[in-house]
Amino acid sequence: MRPISVYIHIPFCIKKCKYCDFVSFPIVKQDVAAYFDALIKTALPRAAKLLTSKHRIVETIYIGGGTPTAVPQAHLAELLTSSVNALPISRDVEVTVEMNPGTADASYISKILACGGRRISIGVQSFNDRSLRFLGRIHNARQARNCFENVRAAGCRNINIDLIYGTPGESLDDVMHSVDTAISLAPEHISVYGLSIPEGTALHKRLRAGEFTLPSPDQQRKVYETIRDTLRAAGYIQYEVSNYAKPGLECRHNLNYWRRGEYIGLGCAASSYLDGVRSRNVNSVAEYVERMANGASVVCQSERLSKEERVEEAVMLGLRLREGISLSQLLRDEGIRLLQTRRNQIQKLATAKLVNIENDFLRLTDDGVLVADEVIAWLT
Structure with a gap:
């Protein structure tokens, strides 16, 4: 399971x-x-x-x-x-x-x-x-x-x-x-x-x-x-x-x-990510209760992420973790070789000592964490 x-x-x-x-x-x-x-x-x-x-x-x-x-x-x-x-x-x-x-x-x-x-x-x-x-x-x-x-x-x-x-x-x-x-x-x-x-x-x-x-x-x-x-x-x-x-x-x-795992959200305004689809429930308590009582869906918006969106999300979320992004996992999940598709950006960030690569993981250095938003924007 x-x-x-x-x-x-x-x-x-x-x-x-x-x-x-x-x-x-x-x-x-x-x-x-x-x-x-x-x-x-x-x-x-x-x-x-x-x-x-x-x-x-x-x-x-x-x-x-x-x-x-x-x-x-x-x-x-x-x-x-x-x-x-x-x-x-x-x-x-x-x-x-x-x-x-x-x-x-x-x-x-x-x-x-x-x-x-x-x-x-x-x-x-x-x-x-x-x-x-x-x-x-x-x-x-x-x-x-x-x-x-x-x-x-x-x-x-x-x-x-x-x-x-x-x-x-x-x-x-x-x-x-x-x-x-x-x-x-x-x-x-x-x-x-x-x-x-x-x-x-x-x-x-x-x-x-x-x-x-x-x-x-x-x-x-x-x-x-x-x-x-x-x-x-x-x-x-x-x-x-x-x-x-x-x-x-x-x-x-x-x-x-x-780590981009799956989750479901129960209750108003809660979000879910299941089978590649992200969705969000209605914000209103009254509307949520009414839809539940009527057997209706409580989802107010949903989207299936494109491959490029999934890769950008993997970079954005993965770099927040000190363990970083597993390059082999990204290749298995999305068929993307990040070191090739973002080669120039990664080289410049590594030269500036904002990221490093070790044991298959691309991660932020301590200095990189201080400018994490800028690094993530540069890579996405």
């Missing part, structure tokens, strides 16, 4: 963060109940039937949002139980649940783990209260630490902490306080992202109005290098541009995305 991942989108939040452009909505009890009913009674059985017919086995399940733990405990518990019971899962399936501090107490956390959750990803973002307020988070640094400690006390042995750097006015010492605090808690995985402010968000409006400025590229580079070196020294392996893990504890779900 071929491996596949399952993503389940929970689009509900207590409050939308100021930098967030994900599909999420304020909690309304009636909407939450109807949505989970649609997921559990219709979406999961459909998915189980589809995956079984296509001889796929689920290696990872990821429940993200939104804020999954913002909904009543009973809904999320039933979804977890139903997922692991209905889907054709592997014996060592990785089941991740996203959690924000301030949304789940010790009892809630224990229930998640008892119902099948095996990995918890905590959206800390910062251990600096001023930064948290700027980002519009609902928790403070003390609550973030308490959340981690409660997850660990409940018996979870695979925890991720999300951090964000690049908040205006934040010094290098401020950032490293957050990183050092995270390290002191000893999570198995740490994700560290530079602040991104998409159009349409509350922060983008303020940025456009000139209310604040973002750190310069040179400042961001220094912060990134300091974070990277500190995490490496603490025993974390950088396996992707923004992700670090203890050996053997990389996020298998995200690795499947970056």
Whole structure:
């Protein structure tokens, strides 16, 4: 059976963060109940039937949002139980649940783990209260630490902490306080992202109005290098541009995305990639529930990627991984000899010490990671 991942989108939040452009909505009890009913009674059985017919086995399940733990405990518990019971899962399936501090107490956390959750990803973002307020988070640094400690006390042995750097006015010492605090808690995985402010968000409006400025590229580079070196020294392996893990504890779900594996998305706004076709579900909670009730498709757009698009995607995703792109795998999958089709570009990048080739893999150097977007654009 071929491996596949399952993503389940929970689009509900207590409050939308100021930098967030994900599909999420304020909690309304009636909407939450109807949505989970649609997921559990219709979406999961459909998915189980589809995956079984296509001889796929689920290696990872990821429940993200939104804020999954913002909904009543009973809904999320039933979804977890139903997922692991209905889907054709592997014996060592990785089941991740996203959690924000301030949304789940010790009892809630224990229930998640008892119902099948095996990995918890905590959206800390910062251990600096001023930064948290700027980002519009609902928790403070003390609550973030308490959340981690409660997850660990409940018996979870695979925890991720999300951090964000690049908040205006934040010094290098401020950032490293957050990183050092995270390290002191000893999570198995740490994700560290530079602040991104998409159009349409509350922060983008303020940025456009000139209310604040973002750190310069040179400042961001220094912060990134300091974070990277500190995490490496603490025993974390950088396996992707923004992700670090203890050996053997990389996020298998995200690795499947970056390695161009197949996945299906359940819930509104969720995406799928199956049999070479990428698709996306409707954004509206009400429309998703209605279509499910009527037995209709919830897909609002789909496309079959061309060969050139698949190769470009392989380069874009593969170079984010520190392992790089397997040249032999690309040849088997797409019939492309990258060293021939991109020969001049690769030679120039190698001369500039931005990429190297070793044991069949084309990968970014440390310097290349700092300009990853430019390198990827040059190769695609």
